[in-house]
Amino acid sequence: MPIYEYHCDDCGKEFEKLVRFSDPVVNSPDCPNCQSTNTHKRISSVAVIGGSQTQSSSSCSSSGPFT
Numbered sequence: 001m002p003i004y005e006y007h008c009d010d011c012g013k014e015f016e017k018l019v020r021f022s023d024p025v026v027n028s029p030d031c032p033n034c035q036s037t038n039t040h041k042r043i044s045s046v047a048v049i050g051g052s053q054t055q056s057s058s059s060c061s062s063s064g065p066f067t
Contacts, residue, residue, distance in 0.1 A: 010036040 001021070007014050008031035017029050028039045 005042040006031075006039045007042050008034065008036055009038045009040065010034055014042070 002019055004017050004019060005014065006017060006029060011031060011034040013031055013033040015032055019026075028037060028041070030037055031039050
């Protein structure tokens with residue numbers, strides 16, 4: 001489920017909207033602050049959630065795999 005960022009042109013508030021794929025298509029949701037319909041989607045950077053972390057270990061340290 002993507003989260004979209006919106007900006008209200010009337011009050012200046014920025015807000016996020018979680019959109020389910022089963023929800024009807026709404027291009028500009030109402031502002032939760034002032035209930036204006038004068039909102040638009042913002043372009044935001046991509047966030048990556050999850051994934052694997054790698055740890056580097058050195059054979060020279062006391063906590064490395066070689067003792």
